[in-house]
Amino acid sequence: xxxxxxxxxxxGSDALFDAxxxxxxxxxxxxxxxxxxxxxxxxxxxxxxxxxxxxxxMLMEAVSSITGTRPEKELSEELRSMVCxxxxxxxxxxxxxxxxxxxxxxxxxxxxxxxxxxxxxxHRLTREIAADVYQKLGIVLTVGIYGSGNSxxxxxxxxxxxxEVLKKYPEVIQMHGxxxxxxxxxxxxxxxxxxxxxxxxxxxxxxxxxxxxxxxWRVDIVLDxxxxx
Numbered sequence: 001x002x003x004x005x006x007x008x009x010x011x012g013s014d015a016l017f018d019a020x021x022x023x024x025x026x027x028x029x030x031x032x033x034x035x036x037x038x039x040x041x042x043x044x045x046x047x048x049x050x051x052x053x054x055x056x057x058m059l060m061e062a063v064s065s066i067t068g069t070r071p072e073k074e075l076s077e078e079l080r081s082m083v084c085x086x087x088x089x090x091x092x093x094x095x096x097x098x099x100x101x102x103x104x105x106x107x108x109x110x111x112x113x114x115x116x117x118x119x120x121x122x123h124r125l126t127r128e129i130a131a132d133v134y135q136k137l138g139i140v141l142t143v144g145i146y147g148s149g150n151s152x153x154x155x156x157x158x159x160x161x162x163x164e165v166l167k168k169y170p171e172v173i174q175m176h177g178x179x180x181x182x183x184x185x186x187x188x189x190x191x192x193x194x195x196x197x198x199x200x201x202x203x204x205x206x207x208x209x210x211x212x213x214x215x216x217w218r219v220d221i222v223l224d225x226x227x228x229x
Contacts, residue, residue, distance in 0.1 A: 013054055020047055071097040076228035079109070079137060083129055088113055088121070090148055093176040093190070095228040097139065108142040112176065115147030146177045155180040158187060158214070165209045171197035172206070173226065185217045190224040199223050 024043040031039055076095055083092040090112040097107040111129070113122065126143040133141045158180055166172050171194045178189040191206065193199040203221050210219045 013058070017047070017051055017054070020050075071099075071228050075137075079107075079133065079139070079141075082133065082136070083109060083111060083143075086125060086129060088117065088125060089129075090114075091146075091176060093146070093174075094144075094224065097228060103138065104140075105138065106140045106142075108144065110144040110146050110177070112146045112148045115179065117147075147179055154182055161213060162187075162189070162210065165206060165213070168209070169202055169206065171202050176224075177222070186220065187214065187217055188220045188222075190222045192224050192226050 024047055025040075028038075028040040028043055031037055076097070079097075080092045080095060083089060092109050092111055094110040095107065096109075097105055099105050111126075113125070117125075122145060126145070129143050130141050133139050159178055162175065162178065166175055172191055173194055174192040176190050176192075178187075180187055187210070191199075191203060193202050200223070203223055207219055207221055
């Protein structure tokens with residue numbers, strides 16, 4: 001378990017069950033000799049149930065590692081908290097982590113920064129985040145960006161109106177990546193909708209509400225998924 005090796009854990013479980021079978025055989029023999037009672041069948045049935053249970057659990061773990069599982073909540077929260085702690089970062093979104101072995105994890109995240117941050121500062125910030133995450137958590141992290149218009153004016157007013165519209169839809173878990181392109185009259189943002197809801201239907205209703213408020217603007221909504229807690 002210290003090496004997080006599934007094959008070694010399975011091998012250890014197999015050896016443990018072999019030992020249990022040997023002990024049960026000795027116990028059954030002793031009971032038979034002392035009290036002339038045969039319990040081999042009952043012991044075999046009990047041990048068989050444990051073996052079947054362990055086999056199913058190992059199979060489920062193997063299948064989960066192939067199909068993919070959500071990262072541990074503690075790890076994703078620690079990573080998000082760490083990334084959001086850097087000056088200039090207003091939020092961390094779209095976190096994805098992929099496990100390629102017990103000690104090899106690769107991931108990606110988008111951070112929200114001011115849209116007027118120079119490319120030089122963005123480069124320094126993303127490289128610093130990636131280096132620190134690898135050093136402290138051992139994760140190879142790719143950092144993307146969302147530009148956020150925080151200068152007030154039209155962008156702030158439209159964000160406020162969007163927040164009001166989204167309050168009508170409790171199925172919407174999160175909105176991020178909000179950006180207003182005043183020159184081309186375009187609004188862009190991502191929505192995360194609860195899995196139990198019809199995401200396309202909710203997205204369509206949000207679009208209709210915003211189109212009624214901003215008839216002269218193009219509204220681009222991206223339906224996103226939350227791959228980490």
